Amino acid sequence: MSAALQQAEVLTVKLQLPFKLKFLLSCHPYKVAYGGRSSLKSWSFARALLFLGLHQDLRILCAREVQKSLADSVHQLLKDQIKALGYGHLYDVTDNAIRGRQSDTLFRFTGLSDQTAESIKSFEGFDVLWVEEAQAVTKRSWQIALPTIFRTKGAEVWVSFNPDMDSDETWERFVVNPPEGAVVVEMNYRDAVACGWMSAEQERLRQYDLIYSKNDYENIWNGKPRTVVAGAIYAAEVVEMITERRYRPIPYDPRLPVHRVWDLGWNDRMVVVMVQKPHPSALNICNYMEESHITYASMIAAMDRLGYKWGTDWLPHDATQHHPTSGTNAEKTLKELGCRVQLIARSDPEARIRAGRMMWPRLYMDNSKHDTPTDRPDRLLGAAHLMERLKRYSRIVPRTTGEPASPAHDVYSHAGDAFGGLAEIVDRIRNEGEMRMPEVPVYQNADPSVGMLG
Secondary structure (H helix, E strand, O other), X not given: OHHHHHHHHHOHHHHOOOHHHHHHHXXXXXXXXXXXXXXXXXXXXXXXHHHHHHHXXXXXXXXXXXXXXXXXXXXXXXXXXXXXHOOOOOEEEOOOOEEEOOOOOEEEEEEHHHOOOOHHHHHOOOOEEEXXXXXXXXXXXXXXXXXXXOOOOOOEEEEEEOOOEXXXXXXXXXXXXXXXXXXXXXXOHHHHHHHOXXXXXXXXXXXXXXXXXXXXXXXXXXXXXXXXXXXXXXXXXXXXXXXXXXXOOOOOOOOOOEEEEEEOOOOOOEEEEEEEEEXXXXXXXXXXXXXXXXXXXXXXXXXHOXXXXXXXXXXXXXXXXXXXOOOOOHHHHHHHOOOEEEEOOOOOHHXXXXXXXXXXXXXXXXXXXXXXXXXXXXXXXXXXXXXXXXXXXXXXXXXXXXXXOOEOOOOOHHHHHHHHHHHHHHHHOOOHHHOOOOOOOOOOOOOOOOOOOO
């Protein structure tokens, strides 16, 4: 890009990029802009790429995590900016691509979630990967896309997003732990004001949110990531646990058994919450496992490799239902695998949530994530994954009423169900033979940096 960049620098004023984004016209392996609403990120990325594409032959892949149709892409945004910049005679816009008339520049569009390690190879040789709304991009998608793009010498990755969660992969990868050579800038509405590009309507909307959407304002307008999703069922409890530092390393105590609380599934997720009870009034969540399309025997074998001493396995009430083809059920199968099984009585989802709220103050949760086998990419291991699920466990909000209804049944609800089941039986959990508790009270240490162990 070096020859064209000299010319680009001369034309920066004509291009009308915000000063903070002038680095878009220089060479960097990663160019990242994040922040709140009306901060000019998307417009500026589109303008810079269109400008650079006039002065050199570029193949630019415009991606999002999910793209069900071209309407989900930045195709229309690029089309609008071509018109705004007066580049209509320099680019041909078709239904699925944008091509330079005086250069061989090509814009293509894709969704990353649909790609595999094999299919992404069709984009080898592209010079730029622009990922818009990158807050939704998963670790899997980044691991598939980045190696392919960087097979091209001098390739660049452009990342623009409004942060959502402080534990999202994109936030952690590019803001918390940015890769070498990355240029990362924060943009918000103040940058649009400085450029004179903040409309009166946008300012009125910001003022309205400042008054009536105080809980969301920092995320929406200042681009500050959330700790929990908007409307999370356990939002206050999660924040309180983190604030009180009850979410931190909680090592396994070999003196105590680990009890397991299950939520069963096959096509859906199967989850197991692993807990130790060092004291009648306290509970340590020391681990968590989640996977799909896995047998009970494989699940048990995977957990046995942790080297824990197992206590009781608590199963939901439907564990007694016989499978139509196997002629057996989860309760019987797990007993045959040597588990000490107890059933959790059927209850109302709201009752489980109420029990969960009552249990939170006595909980300590390990904040670790553990490596899992490469042949089981959908396996999650580590209590930190449970926390991430609970941060996103929320209710359905019908458009007709706008009022929160029942808990949503989604990828997060399986952890929520297991957590609720744990809450309902927490006082029934016993260590071996009503085993003697440690003589020293386990939570008497006032130093919050010390793990809650016996």
